[in-house]
Amino acid sequence: xxxxxxxxxxxxxxxxxxxxxxxxxxxxxxxxxxxxxxxxxxxxxxxxxxxxxxxxxxxxxxxxxxxxxxxxxxxxxxxxxxxxxxxxxxxxxxxxxxxxxxxxxxxxxxxxxxxxxxxxxxxxxxxxxxxxxxxxxxxxxxxxxxxxxxxxxxxxxxxxxxxxxxxxxxxxxxxxxxxxxxxxxxxxxxxxxxxxxxxxxxxxxxxxxxxxxxxxxxxxxxxxxxxxxxxxxxxxxxxxxxxxxxxxxxxxxxxxxxxxxxxxxxxxxxxxxxxxxxxxxxxxxxxxxxxxxxxxxxxxxxxxxxxxxxxxxxxxxxxxxxxxxxxxxxxxxxxxxxxxxxxxxxxxxxxxxxxxxxxxxxxxxxxxxxxxxxxxxxxxxxxxxxxxxxxxxxxxxxxxxxxxxxxxxxxxxxxxxxxxxxxxxxxxxxxxxxxxxxx
Numbered sequence: 001x002x003x004x005x006x007x008x009x010x011x012x013x014x015x016x017x018x019x020x021x022x023x024x025x026x027x028x029x030x031x032x033x034x035x036x037x038x039x040x041x042x043x044x045x046x047x048x049x050x051x052x053x054x055x056x057x058x059x060x061x062x063x064x065x066x067x068x069x070x071x072x073x074x075x076x077x078x079x080x081x082x083x084x085x086x087x088x089x090x091x092x093x094x095x096x097x098x099x100x101x102x103x104x105x106x107x108x109x110x111x112x113x114x115x116x117x118x119x120x121x122x123x124x125x126x127x128x129x130x131x132x133x134x135x136x137x138x139x140x141x142x143x144x145x146x147x148x149x150x151x152x153x154x155x156x157x158x159x160x161x162x163x164x165x166x167x168x169x170x171x172x173x174x175x176x177x178x179x180x181x182x183x184x185x186x187x188x189x190x191x192x193x194x195x196x197x198x199x200x201x202x203x204x205x206x207x208x209x210x211x212x213x214x215x216x217x218x219x220x221x222x223x224x225x226x227x228x229x230x231x232x233x234x235x236x237x238x239x240x241x242x243x244x245x246x247x248x249x250x251x252x253x254x255x256x257x258x259x260x261x262x263x264x265x266x267x268x269x270x271x272x273x274x275x276x277x278x279x280x281x282x283x284x285x286x287x288x289x290x291x292x293x294x295x296x297x298x299x300x301x302x303x304x305x306x307x308x309x310x311x312x313x314x315x316x317x318x319x320x321x322x323x324x325x326x327x328x329x330x331x332x333x334x335x336x337x338x339x340x341x342x343x344x345x346x347x348x349x350x351x352x353x354x355x356x357x358x359x360x361x362x363x364x365x366x367x368x369x370x371x372x373x374x375x376x377x378x379x380x381x382x383x384x385x386x387x388x389x390x391x392x393x394x395x396x397x398x399x400x401x402x403x404x405x406x407x408x409x410x411x412x413x414x415x416x417x418x419x420x421x422x423x424x425x426x427x428x429x430x431x432x433x434x435x436x437x438x439x
Contacts, residue, residue, distance in 0.1 A: 009123065013120065017124070020123065028185060031120060032194065040071045043116040051108070052105045053108065054111075055089050058109070063108050086107045088105060088201055089104070129228065132253045134148070134255065135257030146318065147435050148254050149254050149320070150435040153320075157265050158263030158298055159298065160296070160297060161296055162273060162277070163292075163294050163296065163314065164260050166288060167287045169227065170218045174285040175200070175213065177230075178216075178229070181233050234284040236255065256316055270295055297310055300322065310322070321334060337391075342387055346390075349395045350398040353401070365424040375391055376388055380433060381432075385429055388430075392427075392428075395426060
């Protein structure tokens with residue numbers, strides 16, 4: 001197994017990672033002492049300055065006024081096992097299709113503990129996680145998962161594909177089973193007790209306690225790692241050590257946390273995997289969405305094939321499909337921004353322009369450039385220029401619309417707006433990433 005080190009890892013954590021790498025089947029003892037003041041200080045520095053506050057209302061700036069004494073007091077409570085995780089404040093963010101995703105906001109001190117725990121557990125589990133896993137891991141990104149998928153399609157390992165969707169994965173994780181999985185690697189009872197405190201925490205919404213015995217809280221920096229551990233055992237190891245050995249042809253799993261696809265070279269293998277997959281996830285309390293999970297034919301069309309490719313699927317914000325090349329007319333895999341994601345990005349820019357239209361033009365421009373460039377950085381892949389142009393055009397129209405409503409005395413014309421855009425230009429759409437080679 002290859003050795004993986006985390007960026008800016010302390011010498012103590014490097015020794016933990018080395019021990020985990022050399023002994024993949026052994027439990028690790030005496031880990032809790034690594035949650036020292038230095039680890040807590042690193043966690044504090046990693047919190048965003050404008051991070052949302054929890055139920056106690058303490059900001060990062062306020063906590064930092066007496067940082068060292070606060071961290072030493074927190075460390076003392078951790079050592080004497082007097083630390084208690086405060087309740088989580090629940091908010092909702094918009095999802096595709098008008099739905100809402102619940103997000104839990106912890107108090108700042110709890111965020112510090114969660115991130116220090118994440119750093120320690122990451123040092124261990126980065127040595128165990130398989131290459132098929134890409135989400136919320138140091139040195140890996142969604143673009144790496146997309147590259148792996150593109151490579152598998154081009155190499156012929158994906159003729160039939162399972163587009164999977166787990167129903168409320170974070171909310172359905174069984175905590176006793178998760179603890180049993182963690183105890184396969186961690187024999188430090190005090191550390192396991194602390195993890196339990198971060199799992200069994202109350203959730204406050206509109207003053208009511210909505211605590212549950214299932215799941216990990218979305219929004220916690222620790223939750224994605226715990227979900228990765230859960231799915232590592234529920235899916236990754238099972239697929240590599242059992243499924244692939246029982247299939248007639250080649251198969252590949254590409255997972256980004258709870259979002260994954262499985263590609264098979266043979267149709268009958270894919271049908272068998274679909275059946276096994278439902279049974280396997282059921283053993284861990286997880287369920288595939290009946291309407292969003294499907295098995296589809298994604299074979300490369302024949303050169304003589306007319307019209308569009310046979311099918312499409314969505315993965316990590318992109319719609320994947322077959323497209324003819326201009327040079328020789330051959331069929332190649334391609335992707336574009338998913339329609340729902342593009343619509344959501346347009347609405348977000350429109351809403352921002354509305355809320356902030358009375359700020360100075362310079363302030364609005366800086367913020368809009370940051371939002372648009374962030375979208376381009378993710379969706380700026382080869383062949384997706386048209387979708388980027390659509391967002392850029394929509395952003396220009398939205399900004400013009402709400403700038404014209406700043407005053408009843410004067411009206412902003414398109415000519416004057418064009419002159420303004422020369423002084424405050426938006427980023428130009430560019431295809432920055434190639435998913436089948438180096439950028």
